Amino acid sequence: MSLKATAILFAAATLFQMTLVDLISIAGQGPNLILCLTIALTFMFNSGYKAAPFAVICTLFLDVGTGQYIGVGAFTIFIVMGIILIVRKQLNVDNIKPLLAVGAIVTPVYGAIYWLIMHILGNPMSFWYILLHQPIYIAYNLAVIAILYYAMAGRLKVLKRRKDGYEYE
Amino acid sequence: MKWIEEHRIFSVITGIIVLLFLVILVSYLSAGGTTIVGRGMQKAMTVIEKPFAQVSSGVSDTLTGMVRYRSVKTENEQLKEENAKLERQNADLKLKKDELSELKKLAKSFDFQPYQGTADDAVAANVIELDYSSPYVIFTVDAGKEKGIKKDDVVCNGDGLVGRVQETGKGWSKIASVLSDGNNISFRTLRKGSITGVLKGNGKNKMTGYLLSSKARVVEGDTLITSGVGIYPKGIRIGKVDSVEFNDNTQLKMVTVKPAVTFRSMDKVAIFI
Numbered sequence: 001m002s003l004k005a006t007a008i009l010f011a012a013a014t015l016f017q018m019t020l021v022d023l024i025s026i027a028g029q030g031p032n033l034i035l036c037l038t039i040a041l042t043f044m045f046n047s048g049y050k051a052a053p054f055a056v057i058c059t060l061f062l063d064v065g066t067g068q069y070i071g072v073g074a075f076t077i078f079i080v081m082g083i084i085l086i087v088r089k090q091l092n093v094d095n096i097k098p099l100l101a102v103g104a105i106v107t108p109v110y111g112a113i114y115w116l117i118m119h120i121l122g123n124p125m126s127f128w129y130i131l132l133h134q135p136i137y138i139a140y141n142l143a144v145i146a147i148l149y150y151a152m153a154g155r156l157k158v159l160k161r162r163k164d165g166y167e168y169e
Numbered sequence: 170m171k172w173i174e175e176h177r178i179f180s181v182i183t184g185i186i187v188l189l190f191l192v193i194l195v196s197y198l199s200a201g202g203t204t205i206v207g208r209g210m211q212k213a214m215t216v217i218e219k220p221f222a223q224v225s226s227g228v229s230d231t232l233t234g235m236v237r238y239r240s241v242k243t244e245n246e247q248l249k250e251e252n253a254k255l256e257r258q259n260a261d262l263k264l265k266k267d268e269l270s271e272l273k274k275l276a277k278s279f280d281f282q283p284y285q286g287t288a289d290d291a292v293a294a295n296v297i298e299l300d301y302s303s304p305y306v307i308f309t310v311d312a313g314k315e316k317g318i319k320k321d322d323v324v325c326n327g328d329g330l331v332g333r334v335q336e337t338g339k340g341w342s343k344i345a346s347v348l349s350d351g352n353n354i355s356f357r358t359l360r361k362g363s364i365t366g367v368l369k370g371n372g373k374n375k376m377t378g379y380l381l382s383s384k385a386r387v388v389e390g391d392t393l394i395t396s397g398v399g400i401y402p403k404g405i406r407i408g409k410v411d412s413v414e415f416n417d418n419t420q421l422k423m424v425t426v427k428p429a430v431t432f433r434s435m436d437k438v439a440i441f442i
Contacts, residue, residue: 056185060192071192078185121197 001045001152010054013037014061029133031140034058035110038077039103039141040148042084043093052081069121076113080106096149103145108134271437273327292316292440294342305432306348306372310440313341317442321400326438329406329429330354330395334440342440347376347407347428354378355398356407358391365396368407368426375411376428379421387413393426402441 013033021030038055042048060074067073084102091098108131115123115130173180234241272293294310312318314337324331324344332346345352348370356378358364364385368378380387391410397403408428416423 052185056189060189069193070196071189075186075189075193078189082182117193121193 001041001047003050006041006051006054009037009041010034010051010058014058017062018065026136029136029140031144032107032110032137033144034062035077035080035107036103036141036144036148038081039084039106040099040145040152042081043088043099043102044149044152048088049081049085052078055081068118068123072114072117072121075117076110079113080110083109096146099145099149100142103142104138107138107141111137290442292318292442294438294440296436296438297341305346305435306370307335308344308346310342310344310438311340312440313337313339315339318342318440319442323401323405323441324438325405325441326430326435328431329408330401331430331435331438333400344438346370346432347430348372348374348432353399354401354407355396356393357396358387359394359406360391366422366424368393368424374428374432376408376426377423378426379416379419379423383415383420383422385422387422387424389413392429 013036017033021033024030034055038051041051055077056074059077060071063070063073084106087102091102093099111130111134112127115125115127118125119127292312294312296308297311298309299305310324318334318337320334320337322334324333324346330347332344332349332352334342335345335349336343347354347368350370350372352370354368354376356366356368364380364382364387366378366380366385368376371377387410389410389412393407393410395401395403395405395407406429408426408430411425411427414423415421
């Protein structure tokens, strides 16, 4: 995926995150569009790591607008992205099922890291509170990831390689 | 630098992490909270979000209305019924309030001498019929002989003298008001009891009369009360002098009097039996 398209997608995700997500949220919980986009791009594309600056900047932007401390979300998403980059090497990146599995695991991991940093900074929120809300977040995020997968699958470019036959860019 | 060039990816990752760590640290040290930039962004986002929220709310209301059509319809009918009931109650209360106000006003009638403290001798009645050719010159009330009313009983309301009973029957009485030209009323001024005279209605909306003494000084605005001579007891307010003229032919001082009673808004009267 081109950098331009990636930038547009992240900009749209940021805008929707700050506006439309509140409207579809249940009890204040809605999908994390930037996290979903980061998971989908990083997992599906070999050049997914190029999305890192956009993900970090957009999350930083959200932190400035809505977060208690600036940089916590950006730091967390950067760590999560690293985890996905490591994990994807062990999985079949052509299939939606591993993508959804990664999405289902990464969502609570994101929540846990976020909570840990906030806890260190003195936020009194309990870990159980974070855990209790994860099912709804996971459900929402998986739905968005699935939509992104089907929307972006057609953009995968097959690079023919003599060695193993094909590879996605 | 060479090491960084050789370990480019590691250096970039470490650089980003350190940078973000510093951002968090600065934010933490500045006591967190939303910055000026953050508040500005929130404000901008609120402006953008508003139309989305309105559309979303409209869609949500429409969908809710479609899904809950039957219950909403039933609820709507119940509310309409309740509304109609409340409107009826409101109208009743308004009528009662108006009636109470009328009765309070009427109660003032009993302050007139000699009726003070003798409310048992008075009958309240509603005006039920008017002669529209000369309204309130002659009118009918809904109380009659069954309540002890008889001819020439005095009729008042809270403002003053209304007239006298001209004719009565079972359930009705015809009142000849002070505006009637056949109704002679002996008066005196409230200011000075020695100034006396006789009044009668002009058949329209005022009374005319004369002073018994041509030397008596009556001025415009003087309040006139009944003198006690004739059928009307002493002390009932009749009205105020509107104009005073000297008639050269009769050598009498003529007065025009505006009645104390506002006939147009009169719904109830008290008849002293």
